[in-house]
Structure formats: structure tokens, C-alpha cells
Amino acid sequence: MSSPALMTEGCFLPMVNLEPEAMQTGWRGRAAALSWDGRPLIGGTRREGTGAMAIWSPVHGGLLYEAALCSADMVDQAVVDAHRACERGVWSDLSPRARGMILLRLAELIVENHEELALRDTLEMGKPIASALVDIRDLAPTLCRHYAEAADKIYGDVAGSDAASLAFSLREPRGVVAAIAPWNYPLPNAVIKVMPALAVGNCVVLKPSELTPGSALRLGELALEAGVPPGVLNVIPGDGVTTGAALARHPLVDMVTFTGSTQAGRAIMATASQSRIRPVILECGGKSPQIVFADAPASDLVAPRILGEAFANQGQLCVARSRLLVHASRKADLMAALEREVRQYAVGDPLEPATTFGPLAGQRQCERVLGHIAGALRDGARMVAGGPVDRPCGVAPTILDDVSQGMAIVRDEVFGPVLTVQSFESTEEAIGLANGSSYGLAATVWTAHYPTAQTLVRRLKTGHVTVNGTVESYEGPGMSLAGEPRGDSGFGSETGLDSLRSYTAIKGVVLAGGPCRSADR
Numbered sequence: 001m002s003s004p005a006l007m008t009e010g011c012f013l014p015m016v017n018l019e020p021e022a023m024q025t026g027w028r029g030r031a032a033a034l035s036w037d038g039r040p041l042i043g044g045t046r047r048e049g050t051g052a053m054a055i056w057s058p059v060h061g062g063l064l065y066e067a068a069l070c071s072a073d074m075v076d077q078a079v080v081d082a083h084r085a086c087e088r089g090v091w092s093d094l095s096p097r098a099r100g101m102i103l104l105r106l107a108e109l110i111v112e113n114h115e116e117l118a119l120r121d122t123l124e125m126g127k128p129i130a131s132a133l134v135d136i137r138d139l140a141p142t143l144c145r146h147y148a149e150a151a152d153k154i155y156g157d158v159a160g161s162d163a164a165s166l167a168f169s170l171r172e173p174r175g176v177v178a179a180i181a182p183w184n185y186p187l188p189n190a191v192i193k194v195m196p197a198l199a200v201g202n203c204v205v206l207k208p209s210e211l212t213p214g215s216a217l218r219l220g221e222l223a224l225e226a227g228v229p230p231g232v233l234n235v236i237p238g239d240g241v242t243t244g245a246a247l248a249r250h251p252l253v254d255m256v257t258f259t260g261s262t263q264a265g266r267a268i269m270a271t272a273s274q275s276r277i278r279p280v281i282l283e284c285g286g287k288s289p290q291i292v293f294a295d296a297p298a299s300d301l302v303a304p305r306i307l308g309e310a311f312a313n314q315g316q317l318c319v320a321r322s323r324l325l326v327h328a329s330r331k332a333d334l335m336a337a338l339e340r341e342v343r344q345y346a347v348g349d350p351l352e353p354a355t356t357f358g359p360l361a362g363q364r365q366c367e368r369v370l371g372h373i374a375g376a377l378r379d380g381a382r383m384v385a386g387g388p389v390d391r392p393c394g395v396a397p398t399i400l401d402d403v404s405q406g407m408a409i410v411r412d413e414v415f416g417p418v419l420t421v422q423s424f425e426s427t428e429e430a431i432g433l434a435n436g437s438s439y440g441l442a443a444t445v446w447t448a449h450y451p452t453a454q455t456l457v458r459r460l461k462t463g464h465v466t467v468n469g470t471v472e473s474y475e476g477p478g479m480s481l482a483g484e485p486r487g488d489s490g491f492g493s494e495t496g497l498d499s500l501r502s503y504t505a506i507k508g509v510v511l512a513g514g515p516c517r518s519a520d521r
């Protein structure tokens with residue numbers, strides 16, 4: 001049976017357990033036998049003739065392959081192809097049900113190919129193979145089915161009118177959607193952008209992260225195999241400044257959906273409005289708190305969950321609960337439990353099935369995270385656990401105590417395995433610390449006191465709040481409960497039916513009629 005894996009704010013917290021499949025040996029041999037094709041997929045075919053970028057593996061620090069670095073010309077070809085597919089109506093003219101059926105077939109193809117896709121994600125960004133298998137076999141197809149099944153459940157409204165007229169709204173696809181994705185959950189992040197856009201009839205140009213184009217390119221091929229017409233989903237590898245910017249700026253793009261850092265989100269918002277005005281969804285960074293009140297469950301019970309929320313995916317998670325706020329009366333006890341629990345992580349080679357904590361996504365990412373830790377130590381923080389690991393791109397789950405609200409380590413998103421610890425004396429102080437961030441993605445509250453939980457739910461300035469649990473606690477509805485990011489975390493909803501709606505434009509229609517009874521009235 002699979003372990004649950006859930007999404008919140010476009011991010012995912014898979015619970016890693018070791019399943020028979022993951023325990024297979026031989027991942028290293030299969031990795032060596034894997035072939036890569038980094039050419040863009042445009043109009044249903046792989047195209048030649050563009051720049052190149054090296055794809056390095058954090059698993060061994062070596063070169064995996066060279067992918068295309070799509071130039072502005074190549075971006076133009078992809079967008080023009082998608083625009084033509086829109087104009088011809090090859091996808092939008094299908095019934096929602098027919099589109100949904102094709103996307104359901106795509107979900108099955110992801111399942112059929114999940115080992116290969118998981119291996120690609122592990123090799124490109126270093127997540128343990130056990131966790132990548134959960135991402136691809138469970139999470140990505142679940143998301144895919146979620147949007148496919150919703151394709152025929154998006155309706156317009158009928159307004160009241162005089163008896164002779166009919167007034168209603170239609171929800172139409174926006175046209176060409178430019179989807180720009182990050183590297184932390186390569187395939188699920190592609191799916192969460194592409195599927196709702198396709199489900200309601202748009203054509204998509206997907207630009208995966210320059211670190212992880214492999215599984216997104218395969219997604220494009222599987223979509224063709226499932227029956228998505230050529231040109232409807234195009235995948236263009238490349239970097240942000242060349243490929244991403246050219247895509248966000250292209251005048252034939254009707255909407256931009258972006259997941260990534262707040263810094264890049266700002267740039268994209270500006271770029272996207274340069275050649276024309278168009279809607280943008282931004283799912284950006286976070287610095288989410290988890291708040292432990294004096295009456296929270298026993299420390300041995302909450303400690304593994306607190307660490308799980310902070311260190312899932314090596315802490316490379318937008319909704320990582322990276323700030324622990326604990327009531328002063330519970331701090332000593334909880335810290336002791338955390339120190340015991342953090343030793344349980346099996347830090348090591350991600351191709352070893354028993355590894356639960358792999359390398360960070362690359363050397364630059366590793367140096368960035370270690371730079372944050374060094375800066376915190378210089379500012380007076382105390383390292384309770386963690387620090388560098390003597391492996392490629394290795395950083396162990398790190399807990400930093402003696403930090404204060406003004407320190408950079410508490411303010412800035414690390415996007416790595418770093419949990420800071422602060423204590424509070426009162427509910428007001430806890431709320432002040434929790435809301436003292438420019439970000440607003442998510443929060444977790446641990447308390448046995450219902451009124452305290454309710455106060456926190458209402459006053460925390462985040463798109464999502466979990467009380468007394470982790471995202472794994474609510475598998476099904478979690479899909480639609482991610483909420484909308486606040487502050488520097490972005491805006492727009494990527495989950496549930498709201499997500500599909502955001503990829504549509506409302507058209508108001510009035511069928512004005514003549515007298516509806518007899519001419520002499």
C-alpha cells in the first residue's frame with residue numbers, strides 16, 4: 001500500500017516509507033542505462049537547433065547529459081505552435097469529458113512509467129528514490145486524475161433576466177498558458193500547472209527548471225501518447241533569464257503561471273506585463289511557522305511530525321514549516337525529543353533504497369544553504385544538530401536554537417533543511433512571531449485548547465493552517481484546501497476547482513429576445 005502524499009500551496013509533503021518496490025536493488029545500474037533526450041518538444045516533435053546547458057547530478061556530482069537551452073527564437077516557435085493549436089480548436093473544441101478522458105489516460109501512463117520518471121527526478125535533483133517513487137506513482141497521477149475528473153465540472157452561471165432574455169456566463173479557456181516550474185518536485189510541479197490548464201481547454205508551453213527538465217519532457221511525450229494533440233502541450237528546456245523571460249514576455253501568451261522564488265516571481269510579474277497585460281499566477285517562497293502550545297500532545301509524539309514538516313524533501317519545500325515557535329514551558333522537553341528524533345534520518349546515497357534524506361539539489365544550492373547556516377552562527381545562533389555532510393551536496397537536517405526575530409535566518413527563506421527554534425510566553429506573542437514574516441504560505445498549530453486553535457486559524461496571515469496534524473492527516477480534501485498564498489508568497493489558487501477556474505476567462509452572454517408571449521401583449 002502506498003504512503004500518503006499530499007499537496008498544499010502547490011507543494012508536496014510525501015511521507016517516505018520503505019516499500020518493497022523501493023527496496024529493489026539495482027537502481028544504480030538502471031540509472032547508468034537510462035538515456036536522456038534534452039531537446040524541446042514543440043508541435044509534437046523533438047526539435048534541433050538551439051543552445052545547450054549541462055545537467056549535473058547531485059547524486060554523484062557528474063554530468064548527466066546536455067539539454068537544450070531554448071533561445072528566444074525557439075520559444076517563439078513553441079508559443080506560435082501552441083497559439084495555432086488554440087486557433088484551430090483541436091483541444092478546446094473537444095467536450096470537457098473527452099479532454100478529461102485523455103488526461104485520465106495520461107495519469108495511467110505516468111503510473112506505467114513511474115520507475116523511469118522517478119529515477120530521472122532522483123538523478124536530476126537528488127531526492128531519495130523511495131520518496132521519488134511516491135511522488136511519481138502516487139502523487140503525480142492523483143493530481144492528474146483530480147484535474148481530469150474536474151474537467152466537466154466547471155460551469156458558468158445563469159443570471160435572472162426578464163422572461164424574453166437569457167443571461168448567462170461561459171467559462172472559456174484563456175488560450176496559450178506559459179507555465180514556468182521549479183525543480184523541487186519536478187514532475188508533480190509540472191502536473192499541477194499543466195493539468196488544470198489543459199483540463200479546461202488551454203494550450204500550454206511548459207518551461208521546467210534548468211536543473212530538472214528530464215521528467216517534464218517525458219510528460220510531454222506521454223501526453224501525446226495519451227491522445228493530447230500535437231502543439232497542445234509543448235515543453236521547452238532552458239534557463240530563467242533567456243528561456244523563461246522570453247516565454248513570459250511573448251505577446252501570444254495569454255496567461256503566465258509561475259512557481260518558484262519570490263525574486264523570480266517579481267521579475268516575471270514585470271516581464272509578463274511588458275508586451276501586453278495578462279493574468280499571472282505566482283506561487284512563491286515561504287517561511288512557515290509551526291507553533292507548539294503548552295498543552296500540545298506529548299513531545300515524543302509531535303517531534304517526528306515537526307521534523308517531517310521541516311525536513312521533507314531535504315527541506316526544499318515551499319511550505320516547509322521552518323520556524324518552530326514553542327511555549328517556553330515546553331521548550332526543554334521538546335528540544336530533547338527533537339535531538340533524539342533527528343538522529344533517525346538516514347542521510348546518504350539517494351539511490352540506496354534505505355536512504356531517507358538525500359543530497360540537496362546541486363552544488364550551488366548546497367553552498368547557498370551552508371551560507372545561511374554560517375551566517376546564522378555568526379549572528380549568534382547555536383547549532384543543535386546538522387551542518388555539512390561529507391557527501392556531494394550534503395547537508396544534514398539542521399536545528400538552530402538561540403535565534404531571534406531580527407536575524408536573517410528567521411526572516412529569509414533558506415529552502416533547505418534548516419529549522420530555527422524560538423520560544424514564546426503568550427498566545428499574542430506567538431501570533432506576533434508567526435505573522436512577523438513577509439511570507440504567508442502555511443502554518444501548523446499544536447494545542448489541545450479549541451479556542452486557542454480557532455484564534456490562531458483566524459489570525460494567522462497564511463493561505464493554509466493545519467491544526468494538530470501534518471498534511472498527511474487529510475489526504476482527499478487536501479487537494480482543495482491549500483488556500484491562496486499571502487504576501488511575498490504570491491497569489492492565485494492552484495488547487496481544487498478554483499485552480500481550473502483560474503485558467504478560464506468568464507464571458508457574459510445576453511441573448512436578448514423579443515416579447516416571449518404573443519405579439520399583441
Ligand code: NAD
Nearest residue numbers: 009010182183209239240244245260261264283284285318
Ligand atoms: P527559481 O525562482 O530560481 O526558478 C523557478 C523557475 O523560474 C525556473 O524554471 C527558472 O528557470 C525560472 N525563472 C527564474 N528566473 C526567471 C525570470 N527572470 N524569468 C522567467 N523565468 C525565470 O526557483 P527554484 O530555485 O527553481 O525553486 C525554489 C523556489 O520555489 C523557492 O523559493 C520555493 O519556495 C519556491 N516554490 C514555491 C512553491 C509554491 O507553490 N508556493 C512550490 C515550489 C517551490
